[in-house]
Amino acid sequence: MDLLxxxxxxxxxxxxxxxxxxxxxxxxxxxxxxxxxxSGFLAGMAVVGEEFGRREIFLPDVLLAARxxxxxxxxxxxHLARDGAPEAGRVVLGTVQGDLHDIGxxxxxxxxxxxxxxxxxxxxxxxxxxxLEAAESSGAxxxxxxxxxxxxxxxxxxxxxxxxxxxLAGQVKVIVGGAPVTQGFADEIGADGWGFDAxxxxxxxxxxxxxx
Amino acid sequence: MSAxxxxxxxxxxxxxxxxxxxxxxxxxxxxxxxxxxERVCLERPELLTEIAGLYLEAGAxxxxxxxxxxxxxxxxxxxxAGQLEEICQAAVEAVRRAVGERAWVSxxxxxxxxxxxxxxxxxxxxxxxxxxxQASALAAAGADLLCVETMTxxxxxELAVRAARAAAPGLPVVATMSFEATRRGFFxxxxxxxxxxxxxLAAAGADAVGANCGDGDTMAGIVREFRAHCxxxxxxxxxAGLPRLVDGALVHPETPEAMAARVPxxxxxxxxxxxxxxxxxxEHIRALRRxxxxxx
Numbered sequence: 001m002d003l004l005x006x007x008x009x010x011x012x013x014x015x016x017x018x019x020x021x022x023x024x025x026x027x028x029x030x031x032x033x034x035x036x037x038x039s040g041f042l043a044g045m046a047v048v049g050e051e052f053g054r055r056e057i058f059l060p061d062v063l064l065a066a067r068x069x070x071x072x073x074x075x076x077x078x079h080l081a082r083d084g085a086p087e088a089g090r091v092v093l094g095t096v097q098g099d100l101h102d103i104g105x106x107x108x109x110x111x112x113x114x115x116x117x118x119x120x121x122x123x124x125x126x127x128x129x130x131x132l133e134a135a136e137s138s139g140a141x142x143x144x145x146x147x148x149x150x151x152x153x154x155x156x157x158x159x160x161x162x163x164x165x166x167x168l169a170g171q172v173k174v175i176v177g178g179a180p181v182t183q184g185f186a187d188e189i190g191a192d193g194w195g196f197d198a199x200x201x202x203x204x205x206x207x208x209x210x211x212x
Numbered sequence: 213m214s215a216x217x218x219x220x221x222x223x224x225x226x227x228x229x230x231x232x233x234x235x236x237x238x239x240x241x242x243x244x245x246x247x248x249x250e251r252v253c254l255e256r257p258e259l260l261t262e263i264a265g266l267y268l269e270a271g272a273x274x275x276x277x278x279x280x281x282x283x284x285x286x287x288x289x290x291x292x293a294g295q296l297e298e299i300c301q302a303a304v305e306a307v308r309r310a311v312g313e314r315a316w317v318s319x320x321x322x323x324x325x326x327x328x329x330x331x332x333x334x335x336x337x338x339x340x341x342x343x344x345x346q347a348s349a350l351a352a353a354g355a356d357l358l359c360v361e362t363m364t365x366x367x368x369x370e371l372a373v374r375a376a377r378a379a380a381p382g383l384p385v386v387a388t389m390s391f392e393a394t395r396r397g398f399f400x401x402x403x404x405x406x407x408x409x410x411x412x413l414a415a416a417g418a419d420a421v422g423a424n425c426g427d428g429d430t431m432a433g434i435v436r437e438f439r440a441h442c443x444x445x446x447x448x449x450x451x452a453g454l455p456r457l458v459d460g461a462l463v464h465p466e467t468p469e470a471m472a473a474r475v476p477x478x479x480x481x482x483x484x485x486x487x488x489x490x491x492x493x494x495e496h497i498r499a500l501r502r503x504x505x506x507x508x
Contacts, residue, residue, distance in 0.1 A: 054394070054395065055392075055394035055395070055396070055399060056396070057403075058399065058400075058401060058402055058403030059331075059364075059401050059402050059403070060331055060402060060403060061403075063327075063331050064331075097246060098244075098246025098247075099246065100246075100289050100325075101325075103327065125246065149235075150235075150236065150239075150455045150462050150464075150490065150491070151235070151236075151239045151462070152246065153455065153457070153462060154457070154462070157457070180454055180455050180490070182454050182455075182456065184456050185455070185456060185457055188456065188457040188458075189457060
C-alpha cells in the first residue's frame with residue numbers, strides 16, 4: 001500500500017502511533033506536506049465523516065480518529081507552514097447563547113478541521129453579536145451555530161437577523177445544527193444551510209463556501 | 213407508594229403511565245433559557261408542584277422530579293454544585309406536595325454532560341461519585357424510585373445505575389437510553405444497541421430498562437429488541453417529534469392523538485411503563501391514559 005493510503009487508513013482506525021510514524025515516513029520519503037495533508041489526513045477524515053454519517057461507526061471512533069489526526073498534525077504542521085499549503089477557508093463556530101452543550105459543536109469542528117478549514121471556535125453560550133464580530137474580524141464566510149436545547153433554538157434566528165442588519169447577507173452564510181434542529185427550522189429562520197449531523201454539516205459548509 | 217409496590221406493579225401490569233416533559237413546560241412558564249432548569253427547585257418550587265399536579269390529573273401514575281441535570285458537573289456550570297442536596301430535596305418535595313401517595317415520585321438522573329475519560333475529560337470515579345451523591349439526595353428526600361435517563365454512553369449508564377443502587381439500596385432503578393434508527397438497527401450516538409443495553413444494564417442492577425428521548429416511530433422496535441434480550445420490565449418515553457418554529461414559538465409537531473395511536477403496538481411489543489419526553493404535555497399523557505384504559 002502506498003504511504004499516504006496507509007496513513008489515511010491508520011487515521012481512520014484511530015491508530016495515533018501509526019499515524020505519527022506514517023507522517024514521519026512520508027516526510028522522509030520526500031512527499032510534499034500539502035499532499036500528506038490532503039491525501040493522508042483529509043482523505044482519512046473524509047471517510048470517517050462519511051461512515052459516521054451512515055452510523056457505520058459512532059462518536060468514539062470519530063474522536064479517536066481526530067486524536068490520531070492531531071498526533072500527525074503536530075509533526076506535519078511545521079512543514080506545512082513552509083510549504084504554504086492553502087487552507088480551505090475560515091469558519092466561525094459556536095453554541096448559541098444560553099446553551100452550554102458542546103459535544104456536537106466540537107465534533108463539527110473536528111470534521112471541519114479534518115476537511116482543511118481553519119475553525120474559529122467561540123465555545124458555548126455565545127451571544128449573537130460575538131458571532132458577527134468574529135466573522136467580520138476574521139473574514140470568515142460561514143458561521144456555524146449549534147443548539148441542543150429546544151429553548152435556545154430561537155437564538156439562531158437572532159444571528160440570521162443580525163447578519164442581514166449588518167448588510168452581510170450573501171457574504172456571510174449561516175448554517176445551523178444540533179439534535180432538535182431540522183431543515184424546516186433552518187428554512188423558517190432563513191438560515192443558509194442545515195446539517196443533519198456533523199458529517200452533513202461539513203458537506204453543507206463546503207457547498208456554501210464554494211457558492212460565496 | 214412503596215418501592216415494593218412499584219416493582220410489583222411494573223412486573224405484573226397493567227402497564228404503568230408516566231408523565232411528560234418538564235423542561236418545555238417550565239419554559240412556557242417563563243423560565244429564562246440558558247439558566248440551570250434545576251434553579252427553579254430553589255426559587256420557584258410552586259411551578260413544579262403545579263406541573264406535577266397537571267400530570268397527575270392527566271392520569272400519570274409516575275411523576276418525575278426536575279433533577280435531570282442535578283449532578284455536580286452540570287450544576288457546577290451554573291455555580292450550583294454546592295446546593296445539589298438542597299435542589300434534590302426541594303424537587304422531590306414539590307412533586308410530593310402535588311401527588312401525595314397517588315403517584316410514585318421518580319427521581320430523574322441525566323448524563324453528567326461530559327464524555328468519560330479516556331475519550332473525554334470526565335474521570336469515571338468522579339462521575340460515579342456525582343451520581344451517588346444525586347441518588348442519595350433524592351432518596352433522602354423521599355423519592356420512590358430513581359430513573360437514569362437519556363444516556364448514550366453505556367459505560368456512563370452502568371456507572372449511574374451502580375452508583376444509584378449502592379447509594380439508595382431501597383429504591384428501584386429504571387435505566388433508559390436514547391437510541392436512533394440506523395440502517396443496521398437501533399444505536400445510541402455512542403454506538404450502544406438495545407441488546408447491549410439490555411444485558412449490561414440488567415447486570416449493573418437496573419430493575420427496568422428501555423428508551424427515552426427518541427422518535428416515537430422507533431419505540432416499538434426498540435421494545436421488541438429489549439424484550440428479546442432481557443426479562444426485565446421495559447420503559448419507553450418518546451419525544452413529541454422534533455420542534456418547529458411557528459410564529460416565533462417552538463412547537464413539537466406530534467399530537468396527543470398521534471402518540472396515543474402507537475399504544476396498541478407498544479403494549480403488544482411488551483412495554484411496561486409508558487410516558488413522554490421532550491415536547492410532550494399533560495394533553496399527551498391524557499391521550500395515552502385514554503388509550504391504555506381502552507385496551508384494559
